[in-house]
Amino acid sequence: MTSILSRRRLLLTGAGIGAVTGLGVSRAAAQAPQAPCRVAVSAGINTGTYRFHIGDIRATIISDGTIAGNIRIYARDAEQAELDAVLGAAHLSQSQFPLQLNAMLLEQGSRRILIDPGANLAMGPNGGRLISRLADLGLAPGDIEAIVITHTHPDHVGNLRNQDGTAAFPKAGVYVPEPDWQFFYINEPDLSHLPMPRDFQERFIRNIKISLEAVAGNVIRYQPGREVLPGIMTVPAHGHTPGMSALLIASGGDQLMVTADLAYHPLLNIDQGWMPGVDIDGEAARQTRNRLFDRAAADNLLLFGFHFPFPGLGRLYRTGSGYRWLPQAWDFTG
Numbered sequence: 338m339t340s341i342l343s344r345r346r347l348l349l350t351g352a353g354i355g356a357v358t359g360l361g362v363s364r365a366a367a368q369a370p371q372a373p374c375r376v377a378v379s380a381g382i383n384t385g386t387y388r389f390h391i392g393d394i395r396a397t398i399i400s401d402g403t404i405a406g407n408i409r410i411y412a413r414d415a416e417q418a419e420l421d422a423v424l425g426a427a428h429l430s431q432s433q434f435p436l437q438l439n440a441m442l443l444e445q446g447s448r449r450i451l452i453d454p455g456a457n458l459a460m461g462p463n464g465g466r467l468i469s470r471l472a473d474l475g476l477a478p479g480d481i482e483a484i485v486i487t488h489t490h491p492d493h494v495g496n497l498r499n500q501d502g503t504a505a506f507p508k509a510g511v512y513v514p515e516p517d518w519q520f521f522y523i524n525e526p527d528l529s530h531l532p533m534p535r536d537f538q539e540r541f542i543r544n545i546k547i548s549l550e551a552v553a554g555n556v557i558r559y560q561p562g563r564e565v566l567p568g569i570m571t572v573p574a575h576g577h578t579p580g581m582s583a584l585l586i587a588s589g590g591d592q593l594m595v596t597a598d599l600a601y602h603p604l605l606n607i608d609q610g611w612m613p614g615v616d617i618d619g620e621a622a623r624q625t626r627n628r629l630f631d632r633a634a635a636d637n638l639l640l641f642g643f644h645f646p647f648p649g650l651g652r653l654y655r656t657g658s659g660y661r662w663l664p665q666a667w668d669f670t671g
């Protein structure tokens with residue numbers, strides 16, 4: 338336990354990762370020295386874990402923390418008057434719109450798998466809770482045998498790397514979509530479409546590269562559309578990134594769809610249908626979203642959103658003009 342806590346302290350105080358920031362982080366916050374995390378990680382309340390089952394699989398949503406950013410990052414094509422009306426009625430900020438970082442742990446027998454482990458400090462000072470939360474569950478990083486990445490944006494891969502550049506989960510094979518590996522890691526990506534300054538884009542890219550570099554020897558690249566592990570099917574979801582993949586997790590007749598970043602927030606990208614500003618191919622992303630949302634509505638699939646209000650579970654249904662989100666009721670049985 339001591340070693341885990343010591344290691345965690347290293348992660349939380351690391352200035353190396355902090356030099357690279359992601360979506361929605363102010364320049365001042367990005368350039369501030371990394372202070373020790375002030376979160377009472379063992380307080381025992383509001384710790385950010387939620388347990389449920391998918392057939393025989395024990396699933397736990399684990400909050401790595403939160404991020405916040407300008408609303409145009411998350412709702413590119415919204416009319417300003419509509420934004421004012423919708424967010425004003427909901428008393429939500431347009432300059433610091435809040436999103437979650439929901440990682441997922443899957444346990445089946447002795448097999449332990451993480452889905453999109455989260456940002457660590459790559460996206461600002463309010464991430465970086467994952468490893469402490471795993472410790473609360475009695476797990477060390479070495480207990481994780483596989484990690485499935487839906488896409489390689491820094492808020493999803495930042496936790497792959499320790500502050501010293503080593504792999505945070507040393508025994509885990511890391512499944513990465515091949516098109517993202519090529520686009521972000523092998524090549525120099527053009528992210529000039531992003532609604533952020535050039536220096537932000539450079540930090541965004543660098544953070545992806547150093548996170549993937551840390552695990553390069555353990556990466557298993559996959560083409561979206563194939564089963565990467567028993568019961569975990571990847572579903573092509575191109576548009577947000579070149580290789581983004583949704584996931585269908587199935588066991589014993591139950592199914593869960595991991596929606597990755599098809600939508601940032603149900604209010605913005607499901608109920609309103611606004612387009613995320615970070616989609617690299619907006620039209621492809623729109624078609625992907627409609628295809629998978631139609632399937633989810635028709636099959637009444639349980640959905641999980643990485644950035645949705647915690648724990649990110651719910652269903653959607655069709656309306657006359659689009660879709661509407663229904664959060665799943667809290668279940669205390671786990």
Ligand SMILES: [Zn+2]
Nearest residue numbers: 490492493598
């Ligand atoms: Zn994301």
